[in-house]
Every structure is written in C-alpha cells, then in structure tokens.
Amino acid sequence: MADTQRxxxxxxxIYKWQVQMVTSIVHRATGIALSVGTLLVLWGxxxxxxxxxxxxxxxICMGSPxxxxxxxxxxxxxxxxxxxxxxHLFQDGGMGYAIxxxxxxSWASIxxxxxLTIIVWAYVLTAGGAA
Numbered sequence: 001m002a003d004t005q006r007x008x009x010x011x012x013x014i015y016k017w018q019v020q021m022v023t024s025i026v027h028r029a030t031g032i033a034l035s036v037g038t039l040l041v042l043w044g045x046x047x048x049x050x051x052x053x054x055x056x057x058x059x060i061c062m063g064s065p066x067x068x069x070x071x072x073x074x075x076x077x078x079x080x081x082x083x084x085x086x087x088h089l090f091q092d093g094g095m096g097y098a099i100x101x102x103x104x105x106s107w108a109s110i111x112x113x114x115x116l117t118i119i120v121w122a123y124v125l126t127a128g129g130a131a
Contacts, residue, residue, distance in 0.1 A: 019106040027084045030077040037074030075120060080113035 047058035061067050087105045090096050096105050
C-alpha cells in the first residue's frame with residue numbers, strides 16, 4: 001500500500017469534549033444503568049410479594065450505604081434519561097438544533113435531572129422511606 005497522508009478517523013481523542021458529546025454518552029450509559037438497576041427494583045417487588053421476612057431483608061440491603069448509593073444512582077439515571085429523552089423528542093420535532101439551543105438544552109437536562117433527584121431523595125429521607 002502506498003503511504004498516503006489521509007486524515008485520521010475521528011474519535012474521542014481528537015474531538016474536544018463538549019456538553020453535547022457528554023450528554024450523548026451519558027444517555028447511553030444511563031440506559032444501561034436503568035436496565036441493571038431495574039433488577040434491584042424487581043428484587044424489591046418480589047421480596048414484597050414473598051412476605052415480611054423477605055422484604056425486611058431487602059430493606060436492610062437497600063438501607064445500607066451501598067444500597068443507598070445504588071438507588072441514588074438508579075434514580076438519577078432515571079431522571080437524566082427522562083429529561084434527555086424529552087429533549088430528544090423536541091429535537092425529533094425539528095426544534096433546538098441551533099448550537100446555542102443545543103448546548104442550553106443539554107445543560108437543562110443535566111441540571112433538571114439533578115434537581116429532580118434531590119427533590120425525590122429529600123422527600124424519601126424526610127419521610128423515613130430509606131430506613
């Protein structure tokens with residue numbers, strides 16, 4: 001083969017990281033996290049159906065620091081995926097493709113997911129639901 005000076009194939013090492021790129025990658029990652037985290041939610045549903053002893057064991061596991069972190073991460077993933085999915089629905093309708101709008105909506109999905117997660121967990125912790 002002849003030695004030609006063709007440009008490299010674009011990849012993440014070449015592109016400058018931007019919020020649009022991060023939101024796209026995080027959207028995919030939260031989709032995977034939701035799939036895995038749903039197993040924890042199903043464990044809770046099945047333990048509830050299996051009786052008080054089984055459900056108490058589930059509550060002990062989910063009330064532990066690791067369980068709380070897992071559920072916090074799952075709930076943030078849920079809210080992020082929801083907010084970013086709504087943003088994508090607007091884009092599917094042809095809105096928000098101008099660069100400033102795209103950047104603003106990317107940040108809005110990040111901030112919105114954090115705010116929704118804080119609201120839900122503030123309620124859970126003040127209502128005594130995580131203990």
